[in-house]
Amino acid sequence: xxxxxxxxxxxxxxxxxxxxxxxxxxxxxxxxxxxxxxxxxxxxxxxxxxxxxxxxxxxxxxxxxxxxxxxxxxxxxxxxxxxxxxxxxxxxxxxxxxxxxxxxxxxxxxxxxxxxxxxxxxxxxxxxxxxxxxxxxxxxxxxxxxxxxxxxxxxxxxxxxxxxxxxxxxxxxxxxxxxxxxxxxxxxx
Amino acid sequence: xxxxxxxxxxxxxxxxxxxxxxxxxxxxxxxxxxxxxxxxxxxxxxxxxxxxxxxxxxxxxxxxxxxxxxxxxxxxxxxxxxxxxxxxxxxxxxxxxxxxxxxxxxxxxxxxxxxxxxxxxxxxxxxxxxxxxxxxxxxxxxxxxxxxxxxxxxxxxxxxxxxxxxxxxxxxxxxxxxxxxxxxxxxxxxx
Numbered sequence: 001x002x003x004x005x006x007x008x009x010x011x012x013x014x015x016x017x018x019x020x021x022x023x024x025x026x027x028x029x030x031x032x033x034x035x036x037x038x039x040x041x042x043x044x045x046x047x048x049x050x051x052x053x054x055x056x057x058x059x060x061x062x063x064x065x066x067x068x069x070x071x072x073x074x075x076x077x078x079x080x081x082x083x084x085x086x087x088x089x090x091x092x093x094x095x096x097x098x099x100x101x102x103x104x105x106x107x108x109x110x111x112x113x114x115x116x117x118x119x120x121x122x123x124x125x126x127x128x129x130x131x132x133x134x135x136x137x138x139x140x141x142x143x144x145x146x147x148x149x150x151x152x153x154x155x156x157x158x159x160x161x162x163x164x165x166x167x168x169x170x171x172x173x174x175x176x177x178x179x180x181x182x183x184x185x186x187x188x189x
Numbered sequence: 190x191x192x193x194x195x196x197x198x199x200x201x202x203x204x205x206x207x208x209x210x211x212x213x214x215x216x217x218x219x220x221x222x223x224x225x226x227x228x229x230x231x232x233x234x235x236x237x238x239x240x241x242x243x244x245x246x247x248x249x250x251x252x253x254x255x256x257x258x259x260x261x262x263x264x265x266x267x268x269x270x271x272x273x274x275x276x277x278x279x280x281x282x283x284x285x286x287x288x289x290x291x292x293x294x295x296x297x298x299x300x301x302x303x304x305x306x307x308x309x310x311x312x313x314x315x316x317x318x319x320x321x322x323x324x325x326x327x328x329x330x331x332x333x334x335x336x337x338x339x340x341x342x343x344x345x346x347x348x349x350x351x352x353x354x355x356x357x358x359x360x361x362x363x364x365x366x367x368x369x370x371x372x373x374x375x376x377x378x379x380x
Contacts, residue, residue: 001197001198001200001377002195002196002197003195003196003197003198004193004194004195004196005194005195005196005371005372006192006193006194007191007192007194007370007371008190008191009190009191010190017190018191025244030242055366068378069221106216113308115303115306115307115310116306116307116310118365119306119307119310119311120310120313121365122311122322122364122367122368122369123314123368123372124368131313146380148380161221166380173313174309174310174312174313176313177313177314177315177378178313178314178315178378179198179378179379180198181196181314181372181375182197183191184335184372186192186371187368187369187370188370
């Protein structure tokens, strides 16, 4: 069956609005209720809360300490405001980071998480993020592994990629199957 | 700025998608002005089909490596290779980029190594997606593709093809700079 796919001329946050419109449309067509959104500063989460009103939004933040020890980049007021609207905001260890990043930072050695992440980046940074937050959301119990949902991802900030998939836990990562790619950056080269 | 395009999802992976994949590749290659297609072919079936459908395009056929199924066995019939070569179609038999020593480690020690992990990561988008990435790099390293030229690359699940993308191939050593431009078709993997 032929479906639409959107390619962005450049990766990056300027595509956020378009991604959210694409997600809203496809969620309606497929009867999908849940959407996963990564958000570092809260800006993407707030934009998604507006654009995807009526859908079950799950926000995944950076892990605490990602940028600096002990620091959480997602403002606590924004978290409270979203939670007051019934939107779950989760903060957990990055699925592809974790110990792999510890190895990289301490011993300058790239192990499994880095390899998987860099492999998925052949489809763009956003594809890596969409897959990663899907595992994180499953592992923290924010989503079920028997539901089909839309996961989004971006490059640094905002969104430029969206996929349809059924979540798996990180320990079953190699069982993940991306069903649809709704949008991604095009890499003209 | 975004461009709306088309993607085809197959209900199931496998060789039955081959005819449609080739038609999709031909149409999109014509639209984009892409002149070259990378075609994986184990027995020659897909290569011959591609020759029929992708008329006017330059084909680069990539076979399974010799010894893949069992020692010394090459599944691509020699007569077909000669026929294709005589028609100007290069038929490449080379080590598998994600296999090689990584498969040796897996098979001997049960340890997943670099190539196995990378191949499995790509398989989250389907077995064919691993192949569409692997074959152009082998063809680049063999000197069969021009640096910087966008190509259509196909991949399949066991036999035939069920996945296609457009990309600018890189050498294996530059793998992490590879980027897929468009995904033309793939299996959907409904639960």
